[in-house]
Amino acid sequence: MNVELIEIRDFLADYPPFSLLDPAALDTLPKLMAVRYLRRGSAFPPTGEAAALYVIRKGAVEQRSADGKLIDMLGEGDIFDAPCHGALPASSTVPATVASVAVEDTLLYLLPCPALQTLRREQPRLDEFFVRSAAEHLRHARHTLDRQAQQRPDLMAQPVSSFAQRAPVTAAPELSILQASRLMTRERVSALMIVDRDRLVGIVTDRDLRSRCLAEGVSPEEPVARIMTSGVASIGPENAASEALLTMTRHGIHHLPVVDAGGVRGLVSATDLMRWQSANAVHLAGQIRKCASVAALATASAELPELQMRMHAGGANAAQVGQAISSANDAITCRLIELAQQSLATTLGPPPIPFAWAACGSQGRHEQTAHSDQDNALILHDDYRPQEHAAWFEALARFVNDGLDACGFRYCPGKVMASTPAWRQSSQAWVATFQSWMRHTDNMGAMLAANFLDLRVVFGDPALLTPLHETVVRECARNEGFLARMAANAVETRPPLGFFRNLLLAGGGDHAHTFDIKRGGLIPITDLARIHALSAGLAEIGTVARLRAAAGHETLSSEAALELEEAFSFLGGLRLRHQAGQIRQGLPPDNFIAPESLTALERTQLKAVFAVIGRLQDVLAQRYPNRTRE
Amino acid sequence: MMLERLFSLDYRRRRLLARAPAGPLRDFLATPFADGKVPCTETRYLALDLETTGGDPQQHEIVSLGWVCLDGTRIDLGSARHRLVRLAGAMTGDSAVIHAITDDEAATGVALEEALRELLAALAGRVLIAHHAKTELGFIGQACARLFGGRILSPAVDTLDIAVRRLNRQRETPAPGSLRLGTLRRQYNLPRYPAHNALSDALSAAELFLAQLAQCPEPPLLKNWQFRQ
Numbered sequence: 001m002n003v004e005l006i007e008i009r010d011f012l013a014d015y016p017p018f019s020l021l022d023p024a025a026l027d028t029l030p031k032l033m034a035v036r037y038l039r040r041g042s043a044f045p046p047t048g049e050a051a052a053l054y055v056i057r058k059g060a061v062e063q064r065s066a067d068g069k070l071i072d073m074l075g076e077g078d079i080f081d082a083p084c085h086g087a088l089p090a091s092s093t094v095p096a097t098v099a100s101v102a103v104e105d106t107l108l109y110l111l112p113c114p115a116l117q118t119l120r121r122e123q124p125r126l127d128e129f130f131v132r133s134a135a136e137h138l139r140h141a142r143h144t145l146d147r148q149a150q151q152r153p154d155l156m157a158q159p160v161s162s163f164a165q166r167a168p169v170t171a172a173p174e175l176s177i178l179q180a181s182r183l184m185t186r187e188r189v190s191a192l193m194i195v196d197r198d199r200l201v202g203i204v205t206d207r208d209l210r211s212r213c214l215a216e217g218v219s220p221e222e223p224v225a226r227i228m229t230s231g232v233a234s235i236g237p238e239n240a241a242s243e244a245l246l247t248m249t250r251h252g253i254h255h256l257p258v259v260d261a262g263g264v265r266g267l268v269s270a271t272d273l274m275r276w277q278s279a280n281a282v283h284l285a286g287q288i289r290k291c292a293s294v295a296a297l298a299t300a301s302a303e304l305p306e307l308q309m310r311m312h313a314g315g316a317n318a319a320q321v322g323q324a325i326s327s328a329n330d331a332i333t334c335r336l337i338e339l340a341q342q343s344l345a346t347t348l349g350p351p352p353i354p355f356a357w358a359a360c361g362s363q364g365r366h367e368q369t370a371h372s373d374q375d376n377a378l379i380l381h382d383d384y385r386p387q388e389h390a391a392w393f394e395a396l397a398r399f400v401n402d403g404l405d406a407c408g409f410r411y412c413p414g415k416v417m418a419s420t421p422a423w424r425q426s427s428q429a430w431v432a433t434f435q436s437w438m439r440h441t442d443n444m445g446a447m448l449a450a451n452f453l454d455l456r457v458v459f460g461d462p463a464l465l466t467p468l469h470e471t472v473v474r475e476c477a478r479n480e481g482f483l484a485r486m487a488a489n490a491v492e493t494r495p496p497l498g499f500f501r502n503l504l505l506a507g508g509g510d511h512a513h514t515f516d517i518k519r520g521g522l523i524p525i526t527d528l529a530r531i532h533a534l535s536a537g538l539a540e541i542g543t544v545a546r547l548r549a550a551a552g553h554e555t556l557s558s559e560a561a562l563e564l565e566e567a568f569s570f571l572g573g574l575r576l577r578h579q580a581g582q583i584r585q586g587l588p589p590d591n592f593i594a595p596e597s598l599t600a601l602e603r604t605q606l607k608a609v610f611a612v613i614g615r616l617q618d619v620l621a622q623r624y625p626n627r628t629r630e
Numbered sequence: 631m632m633l634e635r636l637f638s639l640d641y642r643r644r645r646l647l648a649r650a651p652a653g654p655l656r657d658f659l660a661t662p663f664a665d666g667k668v669p670c671t672e673t674r675y676l677a678l679d680l681e682t683t684g685g686d687p688q689q690h691e692i693v694s695l696g697w698v699c700l701d702g703t704r705i706d707l708g709s710a711r712h713r714l715v716r717l718a719g720a721m722t723g724d725s726a727v728i729h730a731i732t733d734d735e736a737a738t739g740v741a742l743e744e745a746l747r748e749l750l751a752a753l754a755g756r757v758l759i760a761h762h763a764k765t766e767l768g769f770i771g772q773a774c775a776r777l778f779g780g781r782i783l784s785p786a787v788d789t790l791d792i793a794v795r796r797l798n799r800q801r802e803t804p805a806p807g808s809l810r811l812g813t814l815r816r817q818y819n820l821p822r823y824p825a826h827n828a829l830s831d832a833l834s835a836a837e838l839f840l841a842q843l844a845q846c847p848e849p850p851l852l853k854n855w856q857f858r859q
Binding site for chain 2: 004005007008011030031032033034035036037038039042046049057058059104105106107110
């Protein structure tokens with residue numbers, strides 16, 4: 001029989017936590033509820049109600065703190081469970097004195113708290129939603145993301161049709177060879193399928209035009225059928241790409257028509273398929289080492305987005321992908337330096353003094369994606385004499401920075417690059433520069449220093465950096481004023497509040513149509529991790545490594561460190577999925593996620609991430625109260 | 631009938647009670663009606679919708695009933711009921727299309743008498759809410775006369791009537807279609823429900839009533855909103 005109140009059941013099934021219920025429990029859920037209507041401007045929750053969990057069915061509720069600051073906006077599908085005390089991690093930061101008001105005419109569903117308690121006892125998955133710690137929530141969220149990625153079939157298992165996307169280029173058998181070759185030129189194809197009354201009868205390739213027409217002295221006015229290969233192999237659009245590759249190998253051919261009952265559907269080439277298959281890290285590193293020019297490196301680097309996508313589809317997590325992309329960038333950087341040295345040898349000679357090429361930023365932390373800027377610096381031996389050596393290192397830096405840009409690692413907008421004179425200094429001069437940054441009372445110095453703290457040698461003598469890095473770590477931990485300025489920078493960018501309908505909700509009531517996952521999530525966590533590691537005098541560089549090392553130290557509880565690590569991994573996973581989707585569509589990957597591309601559960605999870613970040617920013621701000629801003 | 635209106639509803643209830651044969655109708659009439667001098671926000675209601683084979687209670691049949699109770703401004707979904715009625719005659723093609731209920735489905739329903747008995751038990755002491763209450767009152771009245779051998783009377787509020795009166799007060803003429811349940815609901819930011827399921831429509835009317843009530847600066851007295859019958 002039909003489920004009664006199905007429109008309410010179906011609505012509840014779309015949003016967490018009730019989306020976690022099994023179907024039978026969902027069917028009976030509406031009957032446990034009540035409905036209230038609030039006119040715009042009315043106080044929320046409605047007066048005269050016993051404690052209940054509220055679901056916004058239609059309309060909007062605004063929550064403000066006692067001093068009038070916007071805390072949250074609730075829209076369709078959002079829940080408010082504070083009256084039942086089973087507060088979500090997301091709402092754990094909501095102060096007790098909150099003035100909530102319906103800002104639109106609002107229809108509410110109420111689940112009385114005792115009914116919720118009973119339901120939680122009967123439904124373990126629902127109960128978990130309410131009792132899990134923030135870190136547990138986020139770990140669960142990350143596992144779900146990883147599983148989704150793994151369930152995506154391997155690329156080679158995907159149907160041929162997804163590789164043969166352009167409309168087939170075909171010709172009739174009686175068309176002249178001349179016309180056929182013009183058609184191929186116009187359509188920019190190297191193979192032409194010959195079709196007679198919707199039936200594939202043969203194929204003509206560039207090679208056939210050469211060996212069977214020109215070399216044989218066949219007149220270009222002859223019909224194309226004369227030089228075509230007939231009886232060609234073909235494959236169905238639903239067959240797997242791996243089968244297409246096998247068929248080509250077996251027949252020694254490079255093009256395979258895609259044919260179904262309705263006729264010719266397209267053509268796949270070995271190049272199309274190999275392009276995907278070859279994108280793996282080991283293969284790519286080998287390719288990079290063999291590249292003899294910047295142009296060749298740029299071509300090889302074009303595989304990076306596909307590598308990232310394939311790794312994601314193969315179940316790699318954000319940390320592993322970050323390692324792979326950063327390593328590939330290391331290999332590209334090294335190869336560029338070798339090429340630069342070869343080129344400079346004929347003009348300015350060999351390197352005049354030892355040097356080290358260091359990566360900073362995300363490459364330094366091994367957290368790059370296929371969409372990253374370059375951040376780097378040169379550390380020169382203390383024998384450095386600008387009058388004699390500057391020209392050589394400037395030329396090197398320019399060559400490598402330009403090369404990296406050509407390979408997709410675009411110029412750093414903040415000019416944190418070896419080609420900037422300030423980022424090209426001797427080891428001693430670097431110490432002096434860094435110390436001046438530490439003494440400077442402005443936050444800009446702290447910002448520059450933060451970059452410096454992620455430094456890692458990619459090419460050359462690591463010993464040039466090591467003593468400096470150790471000095472830096474030792475002195476930073478003692479310099480409370482410097483830490484305070486870094487803290488001020490770290491808490492400056494507040495995470496968003498959450499989502500309201502398809503908008504990202506920021507403090508101050510600003511709405512945005514996209515969520516910058518880097519600025520709004522990943523960077524704040526990276527900044528927090530850096531400060532906590534630094535204040536504990538730890539030399540770790542990666543964000544996760546820093547959090548793990550700093551966990552349990554004076555400034556960062558183990559629980560908080562775990563929350564941040566889980567939040568970081570979850571955001572990383574979400575970014576990978578977002579970018580994989582863009583790469584598959586042939587778009588350049590970016591960091592801007594549309595709220596509507598997230599499930600209701602993911603939005604809830606992101607809200608928990610924001611809450612974790614916000615809370616730990618508050619803790620940090622309280623630790624350095626004199627220097628930090630609002 | 632005109633004369634009848636001069637008497638209070640509860641007085642008329644008592645007169646009908648005296649004449650009603652024993653059974654569900656009599657039980658229903660034995661429960662006092664809601665006090666008209668109480669604000670609408672403190673009254674108990676039952677929102678009802680019927681799906682029928684046509685518009686005339688004399689010749690058409692009730693296909694299904696859906697209802698849900700309200701206590702003041704709170705709809706209790708636990709009280710929601712949906713009953714398909716086993717039909718005496720065959721469904722006419724048109725109404726089967728509208729209600730998406732086929733003869734086969736209707737054959738699985740309950741006897742009208744059983745559904746009506748359940749409804750009257752739930753309605754006792756409550757005020758009926760319906761969109762175009764005349765239809766619901768007409769069909770229920772006809773069914774009670776036939777099955778329980780007496781006249782029924784129930785206080786009612788009509789969401790359509792409330793909307794019309796509001797427009798009249800503003801000296802506006804309703805635009806065509808503007809008084810339909812779905813259109814009125816949109817004006818109050820209420821969600822879209824699939825139309826033509828008796829329970830959905832009953833719930834729709836109940837929510838619309840809450841919205842109409844919320845629009846009033848001061849809650850009206852029940853007697854001022856009561857549907858005249």
